[in-house]
Amino acid sequence: MSTAERGSGGWLHRREVVKALLADRGDLLVVAGLGAPAWDATEAGDHPLTLPLWGGMGGAAMIGLGLAIAQPDRRVLVLTGDGEMLMGLGSLATIGARRTRNLSVVVLDNERYGETGMQATHTAQGVDLAAVANACGFASCSVVTAMDAITRLRGDVHAGAGPLFAQVKVAADRLPLVLPPRDAPHLKNRFREALLGAQAYFH
Numbered sequence: 665m666s667t668a669e670r671g672s673g674g675w676l677h678r679r680e681v682v683k684a685l686l687a688d689r690g691d692l693l694v695v696a697g698l699g700a701p702a703w704d705a706t707e708a709g710d711h712p713l714t715l716p717l718w719g720g721m722g723g724a725a726m727i728g729l730g731l732a733i734a735q736p737d738r739r740v741l742v743l744t745g746d747g748e749m750l751m752g753l754g755s756l757a758t759i760g761a762r763r764t765r766n767l768s769v770v771v772l773d774n775e776r777y778g779e780t781g782m783q784a785t786h787t788a789q790g791v792d793l794a795a796v797a798n799a800c801g802f803a804s805c806s807v808v809t810a811m812d813a814i815t816r817l818r819g820d821v822h823a824g825a826g827p828l829f830a831q832v833k834v835a836a837d838r839l840p841l842v843l844p845p846r847d848a849p850h851l852k853n854r855f856r857e858a859l860l861g862a863q864a865y866f867h
Contacts, residue, residue: 675774675834675835676808676809676811676833676834676835677834677835678700678832678837679707681811681814681834682701682705682772683707684811684818685770689711689713691713692713692740692821692822693713693715693731693739693740694713694714694715694740694743695717695728695731695741695742696714696716697743697744698720699745699778700778700779701743701745701748702844703842703843703844705743706843706844710844712855712857713855718846721751722748724742724743725742726752727742728742728767728769729758732764733762739766739822740766742769743770743772744770744771746772746774746785746793747776747779749769750786750793756802756829757800759800759802759827760801760827761801763803765803765825765826767826767827768821768830770829772832772834773787774833774834774835774836775787776788782836782838792807792831793831797829802828802829803825803827804820804826804827805829805831806831807831808830808832808833809832
């Protein structure tokens with residue numbers, strides 16, 4: 665079921681959320697979606713096991729699914745935004761049908777298209793992404809608005825039975841850009857080498 669974690673101080677600061685989720689991450693594999701989620705993950709600490717997306721809006725969850733299927737013994741976290749998730753809603757049905765236990769999808773929902781002028785997304789009009797994920801068969805779905813719930817969410821990302829979905833309500837702040845490397849082949853090769861080691865060069 666979709667459950668709301670209600671806090672008293674308004675919506676959360678996205679970079680505090682991401683820092684908390686990625687603290688002591690170990691060998692967690694992270695796909696950081698187009699735009700602000702990639703900047704947030706980089707601000708938390710550029711890491712070879714993070715794959716930040718510079719393009720392909722709507723594809724983050726499916727990239728995460730492919731990675732989770734290919735690496736069933738590793739935990740995979742997709743960090744994305746509400747705009748990108750709305751563009752790729754069909755991916756929730758595919759993930760739910762696959763019942764991929766090692767995959768978590770966390771949507772940083774500021775109800776805005778942050779990269780194109782802060783226009784309101786459909787979540788500002790009441791679209792409940794966690795309810796959609798629940799209807800698609802995710803094992804766990806939540807709407808999070810309290811920072812103390814992030815600690816529990818982080819534990820579920822590392823140890824819970826997925827697929828897991830969390831819609832984290834964050835403030836629509838305009839934050840300084842903290843950009844990952846722009847070289848896509850470099851990002852791909854860095855991620856492959858960190859994941860596969862020397863055998864990355866034999867595939």
